[in-house]
Amino acid sequence: MVKKIPIGPFHPLLEEPEFFELHVDGERVVGIDITIGWSHRGIELLSEHKTWDQVPFLVERICGICSCSHPYAYVKAVEDLCGIEAPPRAQFIRCIVAELERLHSHLLWTGLAGHFLGYNTVFMWTWRFREPLLDVLEAVTGNRNHYAVMKPGGVRRDIPQEEIPNILKLLDELEKNNRMLTNAILDDPVIHARTKGVGVFNKDQCRLYGALGPTARSAGLDVDARRDHPIDAYDKVSFNVILCEHGDVFDKAVVRQLENFESIKIIRQCLRLLEGTKPGEICTEIHEVPPGEGIGVYEAPRGEVFHYVRSNGGNMPIRHRVRAPSFNNILTNELSVLGNTVSDAGLITAAVDPCYSCTERVGIVDRASGERRILTEADLVRLSQEKTEAIRKRFAALKGNG
Amino acid sequence: MEREEVKKRIADKFGSKVRIAERSPKRVYVYAENEIWVELARFLFNDLGARYDTGCAVDDRDGVEVIFFFPFDREHYFVTIKTFAAKPNPTLNSITSVCPGAKWIEREMFEMYEVNFRNHPDLRPVLRADTRPADYFAAKREVKDEHETVRERDDGDARSDEVAGRPPKGTNP
Numbered sequence: 275m276v277k278k279i280p281i282g283p284f285h286p287l288l289e290e291p292e293f294f295e296l297h298v299d300g301e302r303v304v305g306i307d308i309t310i311g312w313s314h315r316g317i318e319l320l321s322e323h324k325t326w327d328q329v330p331f332l333v334e335r336i337c338g339i340c341s342c343s344h345p346y347a348y349v350k351a352v353e354d355l356c357g358i359e360a361p362p363r364a365q366f367i368r369c370i371v372a373e374l375e376r377l378h379s380h381l382l383w384t385g386l387a388g389h390f391l392g393y394n395t396v397f398m399w400t401w402r403f404r405e406p407l408l409d410v411l412e413a414v415t416g417n418r419n420h421y422a423v424m425k426p427g428g429v430r431r432d433i434p435q436e437e438i439p440n441i442l443k444l445l446d447e448l449e450k451n452n453r454m455l456t457n458a459i460l461d462d463p464v465i466h467a468r469t470k471g472v473g474v475f476n477k478d479q480c481r482l483y484g485a486l487g488p489t490a491r492s493a494g495l496d497v498d499a500r501r502d503h504p505i506d507a508y509d510k511v512s513f514n515v516i517l518c519e520h521g522d523v524f525d526k527a528v529v530r531q532l533e534n535f536e537s538i539k540i541i542r543q544c545l546r547l548l549e550g551t552k553p554g555e556i557c558t559e560i561h562e563v564p565p566g567e568g569i570g571v572y573e574a575p576r577g578e579v580f581h582y583v584r585s586n587g588g589n590m591p592i593r594h595r596v597r598a599p600s601f602n603n604i605l606t607n608e609l610s611v612l613g614n615t616v617s618d619a620g621l622i623t624a625a626v627d628p629c630y631s632c633t634e635r636v637g638i639v640d641r642a643s644g645e646r647r648i649l650t651e652a653d654l655v656r657l658s659q660e661k662t663e664a665i666r667k668r669f670a671a672l673k674g675n676g
Numbered sequence: 677m678e679r680e681e682v683k684k685r686i687a688d689k690f691g692s693k694v695r696i697a698e699r700s701p702k703r704v705y706v707y708a709e710n711e712i713w714v715e716l717a718r719f720l721f722n723d724l725g726a727r728y729d730t731g732c733a734v735d736d737r738d739g740v741e742v743i744f745f746f747p748f749d750r751e752h753y754f755v756t757i758k759t760f761a762a763k764p765n766p767t768l769n770s771i772t773s774v775c776p777g778a779k780w781i782e783r784e785m786f787e788m789y790e791v792n793f794r795n796h797p798d799l800r801p802v803l804r805a806d807t808r809p810a811d812y813f814a815a816k817r818e819v820k821d822e823h824e825t826v827r828e829r830d831d832g833d834a835r836s837d838e839v840a841g842r843p844p845k846g847t848n849p
Contacts, residue, residue, distance in 0.1 A: 311802060311804055314803045316814075484728040484730070484775065484778075502750070503702075503747065503749070565838060566838040569703065569754055569756075580729060580745070582745075584839065592839070597732075
């Protein structure tokens with residue numbers, strides 16, 4: 275007997291608007307219908323009514339977590355159109371802020387995933403580790419989010435020399451904490467049982483669906499815009515692209531945890547290279563944006579952010595296209611939830627780290643009888659945590675017997 | 677695959693049905709006729725090994741310019757393919773049979789610009805409520821006067837081709 279389960283319009287894990295209608299046969303998901311657009315704000319149209327210099331303030335509001343990534347891709351699109359590069363110091367500052375953002379985004383996801391699995395200690399740890407990062411971002415940019423750092427041609431604020439020891443100290447502390455957290459996740463048999471083989475989306479499927487970021491890399495699809503389409507300082511620093519092979523929830527978590535180490539590595543290199551640049555030289559002036567078109571891509575925490583701008587030589591874009599990585603990644607749920615249980619569906623749909631604003635309700639529909647019921651956020655979290663608890667008890671019993 | 681090789685193979689396969697332009701070492705543009713649109717996407721994605729990235733539509737007075745982006749990651753450049761779906765009923769074949777990941781962007785282009793993608797598996801609106809009036813397309817500009825279209829204007833500036841989304845003059849490289 276096949277039923278349909280609606281999930282949304284707010285995701286149980288991420289408190290953002292979406293709606294999934296799960297088609298279930300007993301506890302098994304056999305189909306899904308995804309509805310997005312609950313917070314469509316017409317950003318692209320708004321952008322066509324703002325000057326080139328005003329648009330970064332608009333696009334950083336596409337997403338509170340990726341509030342550096344969207345303006346970063348946008349300014350790169352404008353610079354592509356103008357054929358200019360930011361000064362070296364601005365390039366390093368851009369990369370430092372962008373990698374600090376990746377660290378806080380990945381830690382945020384790990385904490386929320388821990389909560390959904392019933393590991394509230396993980397939730398509390400990660401959010402404690404993340405807090406000093408936001409303090410550093412505030413010290414460096416003036417804001418915990420919406421940093422207002424990017425501008426076409428460079429950055430708006432320099433990093434004061436006296437902040438550098440604080441950032442280095444934070445990185446040392448964060449590296450130690452992230453190692454502990456990573457080991458705890460990699461070693462926990464219950465997390466293995468809950469996430470391995472769950473929500474699998476393989477490499478070929480990733481390519482067909484244009485999956486991006488940790489979603490693609492967890493399945494072995496070797497894509498990372500920082501290396502593939504290097505911008506600014508990314509071709510001046512060394513870092514590894516983290517790849518796994520199974521494409522399940524566990525590998526997605528592993529990719530994010532290991533990428534944190536790479537981000538720390540990048541920031542340290544950028545801070546070192548920053549010393550060889552002249553303070554204050556942070557912007558190349560743009561006097562005129564020529565007619566034509568430009569593409570800007572940047573590897574945001576969730577995957578490649580893509581911005582396309584077209585100019586007629588005026589002071590505003592005549593077309594601005596924004597593609598957040600979630601637009602490609604959320605569609606992967608079309609296949610990744612199939613065959614899994616209702617208690618795993620919330621976790622799988624959250625494993626791509628979706629950025630819906632950039633939507634929680636689960637509807638269940640019995641395909642045979644047409645019976646419908648709604649699962650609330652609390653229901654989904656309870657189902658997931660109950661499953662973890664059952665596995666935990668089973669493992670404890672086995673250990674007792676052994 | 678290197679840029680020159682990609683340009684040559686596209687020119688060899690599609691001949692006069694495409695116009696190829698290169699505006700920087702990182703950007704190759706291919707202007708295609710509607711009839712080879714899907715085959716061009718298939719050739720890039722399946723035969724040449726490009727990655728599917730995303731798409732974009734640009735509204736014009738006499739049609740909608742449809743653009744898809746296929747990066748070659750290892751070689752650090754993008755191939756941008758373009759075609760023009762003429763008004764009053766812009767219609768194109770869907771590339772979802774080649775890249776299923778294009779489902780949502782084609783749905784968005786339909787809902788915003790009224791580009792009707794033939795053979796698309798499900799052209800419901802993706803961003804707004806399906807209770808919206810069936811004939812309302814948010815980003816579509818209606819032009820009822822007799823003004824010269826942006827696409828037809830040629831003021832002698834070589835870059836105006838880019839603004840109007842027209843293929844460049846000359847022959848394929």
